[in-house]
Structure formats: C-alpha cells, structure tokens
Amino acid sequence: MRALQADAFAIDRLSLVDLPTPPPRRGEILVKVKAASLNYRDLAILCGGYMPSLPLPYTPCSDACGVVEAVGEDVTRFKPGDRVIPVYLQGWRDGALTPEQRSGGSLGGPLTGVLQDYVVVPAEDAVAAPDYLSDAQASTLPIAALTAWSCLQQGGLQAGQTVLVQGTGGVALFAAQFARAAGARVIGLTSTDEKAQLMRDMGVDTVINYRQTPAWGQAVRAATEGRGVDIVVETTGSSLGESLTAVRFNGFVGVIGFVGGMETPLNIRQLIGPMIRMQGVVVGSRAALEAMIRMMAMHRIEPLIDSSFPLARAAEGFARMQRGEHAGKIVISFD
Numbered sequence: 001m002r003a004l005q006a007d008a009f010a011i012d013r014l015s016l017v018d019l020p021t022p023p024p025r026r027g028e029i030l031v032k033v034k035a036a037s038l039n040y041r042d043l044a045i046l047c048g049g050y051m052p053s054l055p056l057p058y059t060p061c062s063d064a065c066g067v068v069e070a071v072g073e074d075v076t077r078f079k080p081g082d083r084v085i086p087v088y089l090q091g092w093r094d095g096a097l098t099p100e101q102r103s104g105g106s107l108g109g110p111l112t113g114v115l116q117d118y119v120v121v122p123a124e125d126a127v128a129a130p131d132y133l134s135d136a137q138a139s140t141l142p143i144a145a146l147t148a149w150s151c152l153q154q155g156g157l158q159a160g161q162t163v164l165v166q167g168t169g170g171v172a173l174f175a176a177q178f179a180r181a182a183g184a185r186v187i188g189l190t191s192t193d194e195k196a197q198l199m200r201d202m203g204v205d206t207v208i209n210y211r212q213t214p215a216w217g218q219a220v221r222a223a224t225e226g227r228g229v230d231i232v233v234e235t236t237g238s239s240l241g242e243s244l245t246a247v248r249f250n251g252f253v254g255v256i257g258f259v260g261g262m263e264t265p266l267n268i269r270q271l272i273g274p275m276i277r278m279q280g281v282v283v284g285s286r287a288a289l290e291a292m293i294r295m296m297a298m299h300r301i302e303p304l305i306d307s308s309f310p311l312a313r314a315a316e317g318f319a320r321m322q323r324g325e326h327a328g329k330i331v332i333s334f335d
Contacts, residue, residue, distance in 0.1 A: 004314055006060060007057040012315065014315045022118065024075075027123060029071050029123045031067065031120070032118055033115075034065055034335075036061050036065075036114050039061075039063060042113075061115045063142045066119070076123075085289075086121045086125065087121075088106060089101055136308060137303045144174055146288060152231065154254060154281060157179065158230075159182055162224055164189070164246055165179075169328075173304050175233040176199070185205050186203070187207075187220055188208070190209060192209075196209060215245075218245060230248060231253075236257065238264045249276075250277070306327050307330055
C-alpha cells in the first residue's frame with residue numbers, strides 16, 4: 001500500500017513509500033482510507049514544533065473517513081463495506097479523559113497516522129460516518145468539529161447567548177455553525193475582507209477584522225452593548241488577553257489551540273475579578289463524537305471544504321495551511 005511518510009521534521013521531507021497492508025487482529029477493522037483532512041496539530045508535528053521526539057519516519061495526520069475492508073475476529077460493531085471514521089484519541093470511548101488516554105492514544109502521533117491507503121484500528125474506536133456527508137466532509141469531523149462541539153458544550157451554550165470565534169479555520173467555522181444551530185448569536189474575527197464575507201455567508205452575525213482592530217476585545221464588547229460574549233472559542237493561544245476583555249462576567253473561555261504560539265502574557269486580574277472560567281479543551285470521546293454527528297444530521301450541517309489535494313501532493317496542502325491561506329478544511333483525497 002501507499003503511505004506518505006516524513007523522514008525528518010519538514011514539509012519537504014514527505015515522500016510516498018510502499019508498505020505492507022496491515023492485517024486486522026482480533027477486535028480490529030481494516031479501513032480503506034477514502035479521504036483525510038489536515039489539522040494544525042498535524043502541521044505542528046510535521047514541522048517539529050510539537051512531539052519533537054516522535055520516532056522517524058512517521059506517517060502524519062489523524063483524521064480520515066474510509067470503508068471497512070476486512071474485520072478481525074469477534075468484531076460485530078462493523079462489517080465490510082461500512083463507512084467509518086476512526087476516533088482521534090483511540091481508547092477514549094466515554095466519560096472523562098484519563099492521563100493514559102491523553103498521552104498514548106492519538107492517531108498521527110504517537111500512533112501511526114492516516115495518510116496511507118489502509119489503517120487498522122480497534123472496532124470500538126471508530127464511528128459510523130453520516131450518510132449525508134461525502135467522504136471528504138466526513139473526514140473533517142474527529143478533531144476540528146468535535147473540538148468545537150466540546151468547547152461549546154463545556155461552556156454551557158444556550159439559545160440566545162453570544163459566541164466569539166477566531167478566524168476561518170476548521171474549529172472556528174464549526175463552532176460558528178454549531179452555535180447558530182443552537183440559536184446563539186455569533187461574532188467572528190478574521191483578517192481579510194474576503195474571509196469576512198465568507199463568515200457572513202455562513203451566518204456569522206458580526207465580523208471584526210482583527211488586523212484593522214488589534215484591540216478587538218473592546219470592539220467585541222461594543223458589539224454586545226458592553227456586556228461581553230458568553231463563550232470564547234480561543235484558537236490562537238496568543239490572544240488570551242483580548243479574549244478575557246471580550247468575555248462577559250462569569251463567562252467561559254475555551255482554549256483549544258496554539259496557532260499563535262505556545263506562550264502568551266496574561267494579566268491574572270482579568271481572570272479573577274470578572275470570575276471568568278477558562279478551560280483547556282481536548283477534542284472529545286467516541287460517545288461525544290456520536291452525539292455531535294446526530295446533532296449535525298438533525299440540522300444538516302455540512303463542513304466547509306477549502307481545498308483538496310491528492311495523496312501524492314499532500315505537501316501542497318500542508319504548505320497552504322502553513323501560509324494561512326485556507327478558509328475551512330484542507331482535504332487529502334485517495335481516489
């Protein structure tokens with residue numbers, strides 16, 4: 001089978017290799033990958049900024065949709081021909097995440113990634129792909145969509161509230177779609193007029209250009225008559241100070257990413273005085289993914305695909321993400 005591997009931490013060190021197709025063992029399924037999607041985590045690992053001790057060569061990427069090719073002994077959850085989505089954090093099926101699950105169970109590092117023709121996963125660590133979504137669309141759900149869903153759930157989202165999303169990456173746009181479906185108002189931050197129009201077309205109520213308005217926290221407050229938003233989906237990490245300005249008294253800031261960097265200055269008084277709740281958010285369990293898919297199917301929510309690249313040109317997709325040119329999800333096709 002084809003596999004895209006990196007023998008060093010750099011985009012230009014990706015190359016196609018030929019590997020044996022792995023057989024499914026007891027309790028496992030062999031999945032023929034039809035599409036994969038890129039996340040910032042995948043780029044950070046590939047460029048050496050995250051998991052720098054990961055053994056090389058390695059196969060990148062965590063999110064995919066495919067078709068069950070074969071099943072191992074004692075598998076009853078799926079059968080050959082079923083469309084499935086592997087769960088990003090293998091072994092996290094329900095309840096609270098444990099340190100053991102967090103440290104060793106993630107696809108694309110330290111576990112083998114999905115940029116190869118076939119992957120083997122435990123049958124219990126995959127979910128059925130929604131019928132109404134294409135393979136490309138379904139491949140975007142395990143990290144980006146589920147992280148957005150978990151953030152809003154942990155923030156206690158209710159109809160009539162206001163949610164702030166940052167940028168036009170996958171998590172931000174999923175959060176906007178989910179918040180709108182729940183009856184919430186959405187304020188979005190972006191950097192260009194073109195991306196601002198895209199957000200408006202997706203139903204975002206108010207859009208602020210953060211390059212034109214660096215102190216956007218106050219602009220968000222002005223857009224909420226001084227009250228502040230109920231929930232911030234914080235994807236950059238470097239903008240926490242502005243997020244704390246933008247959120248209301250006793251509001252929620254869900255920290256889900258580090259696109260802007262791993263470290264940021266923080267005025268603790270901004271957090272304590274207004275009794276703001278700030279929490280790190282790491283995707284979600286298999287049960288959470290299944291609940292999110294049911295909600296998406298009910299509202300017929302479709303992921304926004306920015307672009308698609310064949311497996312042999314996946315490096316172009318990583319480079320596009322690195323340049324920040326995308327709006328929505330970048331997909332790798334296997335046809």
